[in-house]
Amino acid sequence: xxxxxxxxxDVLSRQAIRLAQHKSRKAGRPLTKEEVLQLKIQTVESWxxxxxxxxxxxxxxxAYTCYRGxxxxxxWVLFGLGCIFIILCGILGRKSYIDRELQKLTANGSARLxxxxxxAL
Numbered sequence: 001x002x003x004x005x006x007x008x009x010d011v012l013s014r015q016a017i018r019l020a021q022h023k024s025r026k027a028g029r030p031l032t033k034e035e036v037l038q039l040k041i042q043t044v045e046s047w048x049x050x051x052x053x054x055x056x057x058x059x060x061x062x063a064y065t066c067y068r069g070x071x072x073x074x075x076w077v078l079f080g081l082g083c084i085f086i087i088l089c090g091i092l093g094r095k096s097y098i099d100r101e102l103q104k105l106t107a108n109g110s111a112r113l114x115x116x117x118x119x120a121l
Contacts (some may be wrong), residue, residue, distance in 0.1 A: 009105060009109055009113060011045060012041070012101055012113065013113050013116055014112070015041045015042060015054065016036075016039065016041055016098050016117050017116065017117050017120045018028050019039050019041055020117050020118075020120065020121055021037060021120060023119060024036075024121045029106050030121040031121060032068055032117060033108070033110040033114070036098060036114070036117055036118060036121075037097065037098055037099040037102075037114075038097060038098075038099070039097070039098050040096065040097055040098075041095060041096065041098055041101065042093050042094070042095055043093070043094050043095065043096045043101060044093040044094050049091070049093050050088045050090070051090075052086060052089055052090035053086075053087050053090030053091060054090075055086055055090075056082075056083050056084075056085075056086030056087035056088075056089075056090055057083070057087065059079055059082050059083040059086055060079075060080065060083035060087075061079075062083075063076045063079035063080040063082075064076075066079060081111060098117075102114060
C-alpha cells in the first residue's frame with residue numbers, strides 16, 4: 001500500500017532519536033545497540049498521512065451525499081466503510097523496525113545514523 005523505498009535520513013534520524021530518548025528515559029538507563037535496532041518508528045511522513053486522512057474524509061463526504069441523495073443503502077455503506085478504513089490508514093500509518101530502515105540506506109549512512117542515535121542517549 002505504501003512505498004517501500006528508504007525514508008528521508010533526516011526525518012528518520014529525528015524520529016529515531018526522539019523515540020530512543022523517550023524509551024531510554026522510561027527504562028531509566030541508556031539503551032543498548034540491540035534495543036535501539038528493535039524500536040519501531042513511523043515510516044510514512046506526516047504530510048502523506050494527513051493527505052490520506054483528507055482523502056478518507058472526502059470519501060466520507062461522498063458517502064453522506066449518497067445517503068442524503070437516496071442512493072441504495074449498500075452504496076453509501078460501502079463508501080462509509082471505505083472512509084473509515086482510509087482514515088485509519090492515515091492515522092495509524094506504517095511502522096517498521098529501525099534495523100529494517102537502516103538496511104535500506106547505504107552502509108556509510110546507516111552507520112552514521114546509528115551512531116547519532118546512540119550518541120544522543
